[in-house]
Amino acid sequence: MTAEQYRVRVTKDHLVFSAAHFITFNGNICERLHGHNWRVAVEVAGPLDENSYVFDFIALRDATQKLVSELDHRMLLPTLHPAIQVTADEREVTATFEARRWVFPREDCILLPVANTTAELIARWMGLQLRDILRQHPGSRQLMTIRVEIEENFGQWAMCELPFTAR
Numbered sequence: 175m176t177a178e179q180y181r182v183r184v185t186k187d188h189l190v191f192s193a194a195h196f197i198t199f200n201g202n203i204c205e206r207l208h209g210h211n212w213r214v215a216v217e218v219a220g221p222l223d224e225n226s227y228v229f230d231f232i233a234l235r236d237a238t239q240k241l242v243s244e245l246d247h248r249m250l251l252p253t254l255h256p257a258i259q260v261t262a263d264e265r266e267v268t269a270t271f272e273a274r275r276w277v278f279p280r281e282d283c284i285l286l287p288v289a290n291t292t293a294e295l296i297a298r299w300m301g302l303q304l305r306d307i308l309r310q311h312p313g314s315r316q317l318m319t320i321r322v323e324i325e326e327n328f329g330q331w332a333m334c335e336l337p338f339t340a341r
Contacts, residue, residue, distance in 0.1 A: 180228045184235045185215035185323075191246040193284075195291040198257065204271050212293070213325035214242055216304060218338065220317040229313050237307045241300055248284045250291045260285060293332035297322040301336045314338070 194209040216238045218229050251260050251269050259270045267283045269276045288295040301322040308314045317338040325331045 179219060180222055181217050181219040182228045182231060182234065183215060183217040184231060184238060185213070186235065189214045189216075189235075189238055189242050191242045191248075193245050193248050193250050195250040197290050197292055198255070198271065199290075202257075202272065204274060207276065210326050212245075212296070214238060214300070215323040215325075216300075217321040217323075218308070218317050219319045219321075220338070223313060223316060229308075229317060230311070233311050233313070234308070237304055240307070241303055245284055247282075249278050249282050250284050250286055250296070251278075252288045252291050252295075253285050254287055254289045256289070293324045293326040293330075294334060297324040297332050297334040298336070300324070301334050305336060305338060308338075 190211055190213050192209060192211050194207055196205045196207050198204045216234060218234060220228050222228060249267075251267065252258055253260050257271055261268050262280060262283070262285060264280060266280055267278045267285070269278075286296070286299055288299055301320050304322065305320050308317070308320070319335055320338050321333060321335040323331050323333045
């Protein structure tokens with residue numbers, strides 16, 4: 175007999191962020207700078223609590239909205255890429271890849287601790303951030319997993335599921 179499993183999921187029309195990025199692949203191929211309207215869905219799983227729910231929808235929505243708002247209308251740059259060098263000061267951010275160089279205003283950039291700004295790694299980063307935020311909510315003690323889905327283009331989703339273990 176399989177134990178019952180419960181999940182709650184949020185995805186709203188306002189859980190969307192517009193952001194630019196570029197990725198590298200196959201070693202030395204670097205995409206042109208471009209942007210997307212990224213859509214986010216978040217799901218947490220765990221047993222039912224004394225109120226017969228897994229987690230508060232509103233708390234999950236609000237935590238997700240906070241991260242989405244931070245990414246909106248920004249340039250997403252990877253800080254852990256082996257070949258993209260990113261340097262920043264209080265005024266600007268410079269990114270270089272081989273002979274290519276981009277300079278952006280500092281306030282327009284989000285420096286992500288990822289190896290590449292793929293939808294998969296953005297989903298992982300967002301999952302890690304959300305897990306830390308949700309751990310501060312008293313209803314999170316029983317959560318087992320968190321799953322973040324990022325739609326880069328219509329019908330193209332990347333997903334990352336992380337354990338929701340205590341520290």
